[in-house]
Amino acid sequence: MTSTNFDPRILKAPHPVPGAPDNWKRFLSFNTDAKVIGIQYIATSLLFLLVGGLLAMIVRGELITPPADLVDPTVYNGLYTMHGTVMLFLFLFPVLNGLNNLLIPTMIGAPDMAFPRLNAAAFWLVPVFAVLLMGSFFIPGGPAQAGWWSYPPISIQNPLGHFINGEQIWLLAVALSGISSIFGAINFVTTIIRMRAPGMGFFKMPLYCWTAWGAQTIQLIGLPALTGGAIMLLFDLSFGTSFFRPEGGGDPVLYQHFFWFYSHPAVYVMVLPVFGIFSEVFTCYARKPLFGYKFVALASFGIVFLSLIVWVHHMFYTGTPNWMRILFMFTTMTIAVPTGVKVFAWVATLWGGKLRLTTPMLFCLGGLLNFIFAGITGVMLGTVPIDIHVGNTYFVVAHFHYVIFNAIVLGVFAAVYHWFPKFTGHMYYEGLGKLHFVLTFVGCTLNWLPLHWAGLLGMPRRVASYDPEFAIWNVIASIGAFMLGVAAIPFILNMVSSWARGPKSPPNPWGAIGLEWLLPSPPPAENFEDDVPTVINNPYGYGLCQSQVVDEEYYIQRAKEA
Amino acid sequence: MTSSDSSLQLNHTPGQVKHSGHNLTGFVIFLCSESIIFLAFFAGFSLFKLTSPEWLPPGVDGLDIKMPLINTLVLVSSSFVAYVAERYLHKGNLWGFRIVWLITMLMGTYFVYGQYVEWSGLEFGLSSGVFGGTFYLLTGFHGLHVITGIGLMGLMLYHSFRPGNYDKGEMGVTAVSLFWHFVDVIWIILFVLIYVWQRY
Numbered sequence: 001m002t003s004t005n006f007d008p009r010i011l012k013a014p015h016p017v018p019g020a021p022d023n024w025k026r027f028l029s030f031n032t033d034a035k036v037i038g039i040q041y042i043a044t045s046l047l048f049l050l051v052g053g054l055l056a057m058i059v060r061g062e063l064i065t066p067p068a069d070l071v072d073p074t075v076y077n078g079l080y081t082m083h084g085t086v087m088l089f090l091f092l093f094p095v096l097n098g099l100n101n102l103l104i105p106t107m108i109g110a111p112d113m114a115f116p117r118l119n120a121a122a123f124w125l126v127p128v129f130a131v132l133l134m135g136s137f138f139i140p141g142g143p144a145q146a147g148w149w150s151y152p153p154i155s156i157q158n159p160l161g162h163f164i165n166g167e168q169i170w171l172l173a174v175a176l177s178g179i180s181s182i183f184g185a186i187n188f189v190t191t192i193i194r195m196r197a198p199g200m201g202f203f204k205m206p207l208y209c210w211t212a213w214g215a216q217t218i219q220l221i222g223l224p225a226l227t228g229g230a231i232m233l234l235f236d237l238s239f240g241t242s243f244f245r246p247e248g249g250g251d252p253v254l255y256q257h258f259f260w261f262y263s264h265p266a267v268y269v270m271v272l273p274v275f276g277i278f279s280e281v282f283t284c285y286a287r288k289p290l291f292g293y294k295f296v297a298l299a300s301f302g303i304v305f306l307s308l309i310v311w312v313h314h315m316f317y318t319g320t321p322n323w324m325r326i327l328f329m330f331t332t333m334t335i336a337v338p339t340g341v342k343v344f345a346w347v348a349t350l351w352g353g354k355l356r357l358t359t360p361m362l363f364c365l366g367g368l369l370n371f372i373f374a375g376i377t378g379v380m381l382g383t384v385p386i387d388i389h390v391g392n393t394y395f396v397v398a399h400f401h402y403v404i405f406n407a408i409v410l411g412v413f414a415a416v417y418h419w420f421p422k423f424t425g426h427m428y429y430e431g432l433g434k435l436h437f438v439l440t441f442v443g444c445t446l447n448w449l450p451l452h453w454a455g456l457l458g459m460p461r462r463v464a465s466y467d468p469e470f471a472i473w474n475v476i477a478s479i480g481a482f483m484l485g486v487a488a489i490p491f492i493l494n495m496v497s498s499w500a501r502g503p504k505s506p507p508n509p510w511g512a513i514g515l516e517w518l519l520p521s522p523p524p525a526e527n528f529e530d531d532v533p534t535v536i537n538n539p540y541g542y543g544l545c546q547s548q549v550v551d552e553e554y555y556i557q558r559a560k561e562a
Numbered sequence: 563m564t565s566s567d568s569s570l571q572l573n574h575t576p577g578q579v580k581h582s583g584h585n586l587t588g589f590v591i592f593l594c595s596e597s598i599i600f601l602a603f604f605a606g607f608s609l610f611k612l613t614s615p616e617w618l619p620p621g622v623d624g625l626d627i628k629m630p631l632i633n634t635l636v637l638v639s640s641s642f643v644a645y646v647a648e649r650y651l652h653k654g655n656l657w658g659f660r661i662v663w664l665i666t667m668l669m670g671t672y673f674v675y676g677q678y679v680e681w682s683g684l685e686f687g688l689s690s691g692v693f694g695g696t697f698y699l700l701t702g703f704h705g706l707h708v709i710t711g712i713g714l715m716g717l718m719l720y721h722s723f724r725p726g727n728y729d730k731g732e733m734g735v736t737a738v739s740l741f742w743h744f745v746d747v748i749w750i751i752l753f754v755l756i757y758v759w760q761r762y
Contacts, residue, residue, distance in 0.1 A: 239688060248691045249693070250610070
C-alpha cells in the first residue's frame with residue numbers, strides 16, 4: 001500500500017457473510033453479492049419465461065382454429081392476462097435487473113452495489129409475488145381476467161363477490177413488484193452516480209450503464225404513478241370507494257392516465273438496456289469504435305424525457321379531446337428522433353466492419369432488424385387516424401410483440417450469451433447457440449409478421465374466437481409460437497451443459513474492451529477489490545491502439561494469473 | 563492486491579476509491595420517487611374537484627379548517643425544531659439533540675392525535691363518493707408517512723444511546739430529518755388543496 005491513510009476495509013461491503021456457502025447453494029440463500037443476485041434474477045426470470053411461454057402457447061393453441069374450442073373463453077381471458085403479467089413482471093424486469101446486477105458493478109469497477117442488503121431484499125420479493133400470482137390460478141374464480149392493463153370498470157367488477165379474488169391478488173403482486181423495482185432503481189442509480197472507477201467521467205462510461213441509468217430513472221419517476229393508480233383501484237375493488245366508478249363521481253379514464261404514464265415509459269425501461277447491449281455487442285464483433293458515442297449516450301436521456309410525455313397515444317380512442325390527441329401525436333413522433341440517432345449510429349458502426357457472426361452478434365443483428373420494423377409500425381400507430389382504425393386489433397398486438405419479443409428478448413439473449421463466459425467461467429457451445437438463434441428468429445417472424453395483416457383486416461384482440469377469414473394468418477402465427485417453444489430446448493441444453501462442463505473461459509474470450517473483461521472469469525467476490533483501474537478512455541477504442549485504463553497490461557496479466 | 567509475483571511488478575500504483583456515504587444519495591433519490599405517488603394523488607384530487615358534478619356528498623357542507631390549521635402550525639414548526647436538534651448534534655451536544663429531537667417526536671404525535679380527533683368527528687366515510695375517497699386516501703397516506711417518520715426518529719433516538727454511535731458520521735439523522743421536512747412540505751400542499759381550496 002502506498003497510501004498512508006487508506007484503510008482497505010472500508011471497501012468491503014458487509015459480505016460475504018461469514019460461513020456463507022461458496023457452492024451452488026449460495027444461489028438459494030439470502031446472499032448480498034451482486035453477482036450472485038444477478039444470476040438469481042436471471043435464472044428465476046428464465047424459469048418464468050418458460051411459464052409465460054407455456055401460457056402463450058395455450059393461447060396460440062386456442063387461436064389455431066376460429067371457434068373457442070380448446071379452452072373456455074373465461075379461462076382464455078385469464079390466460080392472456082397472466083401471460084402478459086408474467087412476461088413483464090416476472091421475466092423482463094427481473095432479467096434486466098439481473099443483467100444490471102452483473103454488469104453495472106463490473107463495468108464501472110465497483111466492488112458491489114451501493115446497498116447490497118437492499119439489493120438482496122429486492123430480489124427476494126420476486127419469488128414472493130411470483131407465488132402470489134401463480135397461486136391466483138387456484139382460488140375460486142381464477143386469476144385476474146381484465147388484461148394486463150386492468151382497466152376499470154371490468155377490473156373492479158368482482159362478479160363472484162369474494163373478498164379475496166384474482167384481481168386483488170394481481171394488484172398486490174403488481175404493488176410488490178413495484179416496491180422491488182424501486183429498491184432496485186435506487187440501488188442502480190446510486191451505484192452509477194457514486195461508485196465509478198477513478199477517471200471514469202460520465203462520458204467514459206460504457207453505454208450499457210448510460211442506458212440502464214436512463215431506464216432506472218424512468219422507474220423512479222413512472223412507477224410511483226402506477227402504484228398510486230393501483231392503490232386507488234384496489235380501494236375501488238375491495239373497500240367501496242368510487243375513484244373510477246362514474247356512478248360515485250369517479251372517472252375510469254383517470255386510471256388509464258395513471259396506468260399509461262408508467263406503462264408506456266415501461267417499454268423504454270425494457271428497451272433502453274437492450275440499446276446498451278446493442279452498443280456493446282456491435283462494437284465488439286464489428287471491431288470498430290462506436291459511431292457518435294456522445295450522441296448515443298445523450299440520446300438515452302432524450303428518450304427518457306420524451307417517453308414521459310407520450311402516454312396519451314394509448315388513449316386516442318377512449319374519449320380523449322382532439323387537442324390532446326394532436327399534442328401527443330406530435331410528441332410520439334418526436335421520440336423517433338433520439339431512437340433514430342441510435343439506430344443510425346449502430347448502422348454506421350457496422351458499416352465496413354469485419355463482422356464476426358457469433359451467437360450474440362446474430363441475436364443483436366436480428367434484434368436490430370426487428371426493432372427497425374417495429375419502429376416503423378410504431379410511428380404508424382402514433383398517427384391518430386391509423387390508431388383509431390387499428391386500435392385494439394392484432395396490429396397493436398403484433399407491433400408490441402415486435403418490440404418486446406423480437407427486439408428486446410433477442411437483445412436479452414444476446415447479452416446472456418455475450419457475458420455468459422465472463423460470469424460463469426465457461427464457454428457456451430456455439431453450434432447450439434446458433435441453432436437457438438435460427439429457431440428463435442424464424443419462429444418470432446412467423447409468429448408476429450402475419451398478425452399485422454390480420455390486424456389490418458380488423459381481427460380484434462383478446463377474443464377467444466374469430467372470423468374464419470383470419471384463419472390462415474393465425475395458423476402461421478401458431479406454428480411460429482410452437483417453434484419458439486422448441487427453441488427453448490437448445491437454449492436450456494446449452495446453458496446447463498456448458499455451465500456444468502463447458503470449456504474454461506479465458507478472462508477476455510472476445511477480445512472485448514471494458515473493465516469487466518479485465519477481471520478473471522468468473523470475477524472474484526469484490527471485483528477489483530482495492531486495486532481499481534484508472535480509466536482514461538471510453539470502452540469503444542476498437543482498432544485505435546489506445547488503452548482504456550492506465551497500466552492495462554498489468555490488469556490483463558493479473559486476470560490471467562488469477 | 564499487488565502480489566509478490568515478479569511478473570506483476572510494472573511500477574503499478576493501485577487506484578483507490580473510497581466507497582462510503584451513499585446512504586444519503588440513495589435516500590434523496592427515494593424521496594424524489596416517493597413524491598411522485600403524492601403528485602399522482604394530488605393530480606387525481608384536482609381533476610375530481612374540477613370535473614365532478616356533485617363534489618360534496620349529500621348532508622356534508624365542507625370541512626372545518628380550525629383544527630387542521632392548528633395541526634398544520636404544529637407540523638410546520640416541528641420541522642424547524644428538527645433542524646435545531648440536528649444543529650445540536652453537529653455541535654456535539656448529545657443531550658441537547660436528544661431532548662429537542664424528542665420534542666419533534668411529540669409534536670408529530672400531537673399531529674397524529676389531531677388527525678384522529680378530526681377523523682372521528684366527520685360525518686362522511688371512505689365510500690362517500692370521490693370526496694370521501696380522496697379525503698381519506700390523501701390524509702391517510704400522509705398520516706402513514708408521519709407515523710413512519712415518528713418511528714424512524716424513535717429509532718435514531720434509541721441509537722443515540724449506543725456508545726460511539728456518531729464516530730463514523732451522523733448515522734441516519736440527516737436522512738430522517740430530510741424525511742420529516744418532506745412529510746411537512748407534502749402536508750402544506752395537501753392542506754392547501756383539501757382545506758383552503760374548498761372555500762373558493
